[in-house]
Amino acid sequence: MERAYSPARIIVMLGIILVLIMVDHLNSPTFAFNSGQGNVETALSQRDETACAPCGAPCPSTRD
Amino acid sequence: MTDSAILQRGLQQPGWQMDRFIVATALAGFALLGGLIWLETAPFMVALFVIGTVLGIALYHGAFGFTAGWRNLVVKKRGAGMRAQLMLFGLSSLIMVPMLYSGQAGLVGAVAPVGTSLVVGSFIFGLGMQLGGGCGSGTLFTVGAGNIRMVVTLVFFIAGTVLGSIHLPWWLDQPGFDPVPLVNTFGVSGAIIVQLLGLGLIARWVNRVERKAHGNLERDELLWKGQGHGVFKTLLSGRWPFTWAILILAAGNALTLAISGAPWSITFAFNVWGAKALEMMGVNMSQFEFWTWEYPAMALKDSVLTNAPSVMNFGLLLGAMLAAGLANRFNEASRNRPEGRQFLASVVGGLLLGYGARLGFGCNIGALFSGIASASLHAWIWFACAFAGSLLGIRLRPWFRLPN
Numbered sequence: 001m002e003r004a005y006s007p008a009r010i011i012v013m014l015g016i017i018l019v020l021i022m023v024d025h026l027n028s029p030t031f032a033f034n035s036g037q038g039n040v041e042t043a044l045s046q047r048d049e050t051a052c053a054p055c056g057a058p059c060p061s062t063r064d
Numbered sequence: 065m066t067d068s069a070i071l072q073r074g075l076q077q078p079g080w081q082m083d084r085f086i087v088a089t090a091l092a093g094f095a096l097l098g099g100l101i102w103l104e105t106a107p108f109m110v111a112l113f114v115i116g117t118v119l120g121i122a123l124y125h126g127a128f129g130f131t132a133g134w135r136n137l138v139v140k141k142r143g144a145g146m147r148a149q150l151m152l153f154g155l156s157s158l159i160m161v162p163m164l165y166s167g168q169a170g171l172v173g174a175v176a177p178v179g180t181s182l183v184v185g186s187f188i189f190g191l192g193m194q195l196g197g198g199c200g201s202g203t204l205f206t207v208g209a210g211n212i213r214m215v216v217t218l219v220f221f222i223a224g225t226v227l228g229s230i231h232l233p234w235w236l237d238q239p240g241f242d243p244v245p246l247v248n249t250f251g252v253s254g255a256i257i258v259q260l261l262g263l264g265l266i267a268r269w270v271n272r273v274e275r276k277a278h279g280n281l282e283r284d285e286l287l288w289k290g291q292g293h294g295v296f297k298t299l300l301s302g303r304w305p306f307t308w309a310i311l312i313l314a315a316g317n318a319l320t321l322a323i324s325g326a327p328w329s330i331t332f333a334f335n336v337w338g339a340k341a342l343e344m345m346g347v348n349m350s351q352f353e354f355w356t357w358e359y360p361a362m363a364l365k366d367s368v369l370t371n372a373p374s375v376m377n378f379g380l381l382l383g384a385m386l387a388a389g390l391a392n393r394f395n396e397a398s399r400n401r402p403e404g405r406q407f408l409a410s411v412v413g414g415l416l417l418g419y420g421a422r423l424g425f426g427c428n429i430g431a432l433f434s435g436i437a438s439a440s441l442h443a444w445i446w447f448a449c450a451f452a453g454s455l456l457g458i459r460l461r462p463w464f465r466l467p468n
Binding site: 014021051052055 | 106
């Protein structure tokens, strides 16, 4: 059966996504910390238990 | 028959062709990204990545689409998909509500405020589901399986979430009140019972709709065996019975809660990706209130590899890609190229999905599935409003040349 896609296009697309992830990561505090740089604040467990919603929104009762 | 005999019989089934290129590419992507997460973050993040991958396989092989399930009930008057969703919510409620309220520190449920933002957002999201062709998980797993129309939906979904994040503070200033955990009113057992009763009432209504139209019920949601294949072949190449997908999805969400401290969510990652893209283009996102709140600010500042929803979404995409390759159906849905109005539906639907998800505190996974599994009132309101929006979306589909 004839393929419904171009393999080269798939590789290019996934490559672009990987590059974007790498660029983002290489510029992050976590990468700086892993590279031995001190005085950086990483957020490996990114959560705010005081938030009022999963997206971090505050409670309506606390808004002015 | 022994398990090994069943597996052997499955392996000997004739006519199974996998797409080796796609399977190899998905596995290479999994190894590469998994290795990076392992090296740069922590073992628990690798576990979440693996869970995301398994969830992607389950969604694809189980054809577990919320959007199609709702549409089948409305248009074809068939309720198996809807009943499967209700079974999933019930099972997760039984597992996760006791987990959340067991007194164990560090576990936070998917609870959210109730008000204008929730009602408007979930209605818009439901409308977007039917135009865009999927919900949060549906969009991701179909993109993973190579559906080009859904790539367009995803891009505009991301754009919509960013726009929604900019407007959310204004919406939160409209009438509304703080989250209402049902456990506070009914206790743990009471909340579970109340929720199971609610799900049972909806199931009864679904059954009545189906019986009235067809005189009988198709009980596909109760099947345990694949159709005409051995267990092993069905496991690898699909299609899974709903029951398998339900068990995997329920276990996946419970494990996500246990490992990350919060239930499974999808669309917050889209927010982060969109905001990061804008920052790369020079936009200062911290000028917007949403991005000054602690959690979004943390997620925007640090690597996507340290953001649990992002890591799980990457896994989900690769899992769906792997499953589509094993089924030899990668990009199959794109053989018939969508024409103008169908692309327009993806653009409009994607924007509505994104904007609605941010206002409504999540998608079918983060707000509905995880919300009910956390016994939060907002999830039930989300369900009703999104279904109402979906009804409107179904009526609009023909204009966009989308089949019902």
